[in-house]
Amino acid sequence: MIRINQLKLSPIHSEDDMRKAIKHSLKLSDELEFEYKIVKRSIDARHKPEILYVYAVNVKIKNQSLENKTIKKVYNNNVMLTTENKYTFPCTQISDNQENTLRPIIIGFGPAGMFCALFLARCGLKPIVVERGQCVEKRLKAVNEFWNTNELNINSNVQFGEGGAGTFSDGKLNTMIKDPSGRIAKVLETFVEAGADSSILYNNKPHIGTDVLCDIVRNIRKEIISLGGEVRFNTCLEGIDAPNNEVKSIHVKDTSEQNLKTEKIDCDTVVMAIGHSARDTFAMIHEIGIEMVSKSFAVGLRIEHPQAFINYNTYGDATYKNLPVADYKVTYQAKTGRGVYSFCMCPGGYVVNASSEKEMLAINGMSYSRRDSKNANSALIVTVTPQDFDGIGPLAGIEFQRKLERAAYKEGKGSVPVQLVSDFIDNRISTKLGQVTPCIKGSYEFANIRNILPEYISQTIIEGLDNFGNLIKGYNMEDAVLSGIESRTSSPVRIIRNDLGESSIKGLFPCGEGAGYAGGITSAAIDGIKTAEKIAQKYIK
Known part of the structure; x- marks a missing residue:
């Protein structure tokens, strides 16, 4: 079997286009029969508005004896022989004498x-x-x-x-x-x-x-x-x-x-x-x-932007109708020595009240299969270690989470606390929304989320927002909506x-x-x- 990597096609390509690209890559004659299987597909949007799908495909030539000759003929680092690694569970069926276990x-x-x-x-x-x-x-x-x-x-x-x-x-x-x-x-x-x-x-x-x-x-x-x-x-x-x-x-x-x-x-x-x-x-x-x-994990907030804004950042003026809604990944090492990064990014999604204990509040992100909400949301989280926890012992991290979730419940008066980015930076409660209306499952309430977080986490997120605004122009827009607390990352x-x-x-x-x-x-x-x-x-x- 032959693997072709970096096979690039337009997002609106046809089955015939794919077969032609495979033939061209392997220099196959028209009469030579083959079948193929897509192994991976990703998107190359580096040269927007031109967008490309990038494929890795496995190809089986009907006359398998020709595969070695084909590899030598094309002499391409993106073309190689490969084998398919099929998983096998080590035991197939229980024996009769094990029925009474x-x-x-x-x-x-x-x-x-x-x-x-x-x-x-x-x-x-x-x-x-x-x-x-x-x-x-x-x-x-x-x-x-x-x-x-x-x-x-x-x-x-x-x-x-x-x-x-x-x-x-x-x-x-x-x-x-x-x-x-x-x-x-x-x-x-x-x-x-x-x-x-x-x-x-x-x-x-x-x-x-x-x-x-x-x-x-x-x-x-x-x-x-x-x-x-x-x-x-x-x-x-x-x-x-x-x-x-x-x-x-x-x-x-x-x-x-x-x-x-x-x-x-x-x-x-x-x-x-x-x-x-x-x-x-x-x-x-x-x-x-x-x-x-006890182990390290991460805590922070969720941020919501218009999905159209995230799409434009990724695809520019591309007009292909079948492109998926865009996502993103951002990460930054702050002066505090802590990293802040996006996590569980949900294109076309919702922030959800994910609480599981009374008078405590935690959130998460969720999308349906169509990813057709008007907002994109992602967690912006900062790693915390056992040295940050108030107590000691294996359960100290749980108590750290609970402390934050109690504060979130109190700050939001039982609802998800929300705040505009500009107000979070200025440490004041929000009073009205801008161009971003939250897509939240559950009720939400204007609040000052800075009252929930330890200051070292708030400052790390603020510094991260400034940096992310350079990576994705406008990411730190004043009326992007923050909500908290994202405490169940792991x-x-x-x-x-x-x-x-x-x-x-x-x-x-x-x-x-x-x-x-x-x-x-x-x-x-x-x-x-x-x-x-x-x-x-x-x-x-």
């Missing part, structure tokens, strides 16, 4: 827990999933009710429920991790099998969108159940029995009933895929002695695990973003697959 328990049904459960189910281990929130159908209603009324369901919200926090995001699937095993491709293929558009297999920055992602996670749940797995919603982990540092059972509570009944489940394998906001669960496992440490803790994937308690497998081993949907899903591999190798001989 205790079923593995998955705590949490976000991307990590979902993919761990799916791959264990596919090899016959019939996992039991415990999820404190609701199924996605009911969760959607609970979240929309919260946005409309400010009445928070602490167990089913933007953070908790089927699909995890990623369900109410942009559904971004790009990741910075390197994984030669093929797991990244396997995650994307699994999403396509569950209903995602096949373009996520090759787009440089693939995304699904909250609306489509809801259908996808439901379809994955149905496959798990069809393979003998079980998914228990409205079920919260309350305790773990681990005599001699070995898991023997767990205790769970039904969060949907008034009597809050508790159930004991015998088990010897528990996957802790609890997500980055399961603060009560972090406290519980810390209390029973599971080894964990987990504030890491649960220590060994080479077998287990914590300091045998049989307990920390997994995914909440455990401190992932950041985003795809990397969390990959960590779920890795954990499933270790469990399968443990129980299937």
Whole structure:
């Protein structure tokens, strides 16, 4: 198979244009038959208004014996022989003598827990999933009710429920991790099998969108159940029995009933895929002695600009009708010694009230599949380390988050606090909007966000805004809208695990973003697959 990199075509190219470009790159005669597969597609907008799609494609010539000769003939560094790396799960099916083993328990049904459960189910281990929130159908209603009324369901919200926090995001699937095993491709293929558009297999920055992602996670749940797995919603982990540092059972509570009944489940394998906001669960496992440490993360604000402004910055006067809405990435090292950077940028998106605890307020960004909101939003965040936290110990970062979220709730009077950039810089409350009207899911209130943040973070963001205005002219426009607080960028803790994937308690497998081993949907899903591999190798001989 031949790989062609840097194959450039107009955004309005046809299938015939693609085949002609491949023939030209490989110097193929018209009669030579071939097939191709797009591996990656990105956009080159450096010479706007001329915009180009840049492809990497794999090409199979029907007469494969000609491929070596073709490579030598074209003598091009962007043309090379390649092989397709297909992921294979190490175990295919449980053996008959394993049917009576205790079923593995998955705590949490976000991307990590979902993919761990799916791959264990596919090899016959019939996992039991415990999820404190609701199924996605009911969760959607609970979240929309919260946005409309400010009445928070602490167990089913933007953070908790089927699909995890990623369900109410942009559904971004790009990741910075390197994984030669093929797991990244396997995650994307699994999403396509569950209903995602096949373009996520090759787009440089693939995304699904909250609306489509809801259908996808439901379809994955149905496959798990069809393979003998079980998914228990409205079920919260309350305790773990681990005599001699070995898991023997767990205790769970039904969060949907008034009597809050508790159930004991015998088990010897528990996957802790609890997500980055399961603060009560972090406290519980810390209390029973599971080894964990506080870690760095980032906090800051969200900024909204007109999407048309971001599009013009990227594409200029280009008139192609099928270009995707534009995104951006900015980063800056401030004089404070801290970095400030954009994070989870949502083109055509919404800022969402993503709170999960009473009288605390956190926000996130979200886009639907069409990305057709009038605003672009992105987090502007600053890294904080354990040295910045008031306390010590593994849970100090959580208390740092809570302090900021309480302040945000108070400053916004229970609603999302918003402020114009100019007023943030001048340290005064905003009183009216300019050309940017916030696109926010949930109520919002004019406030002085400087009252929420430590001053070193505010000053770092102010300096960053000034620099970003040089990178994207007008980025620091006076009436761009800021909102806060963006505090759930990643987990504030890491649960220590060994080479077998287990914590300091045998049989307990920390997994995914909440455990401190992932950041985003795809990397969390990959960590779920890795954990499933270790469990399968443990129980299937």
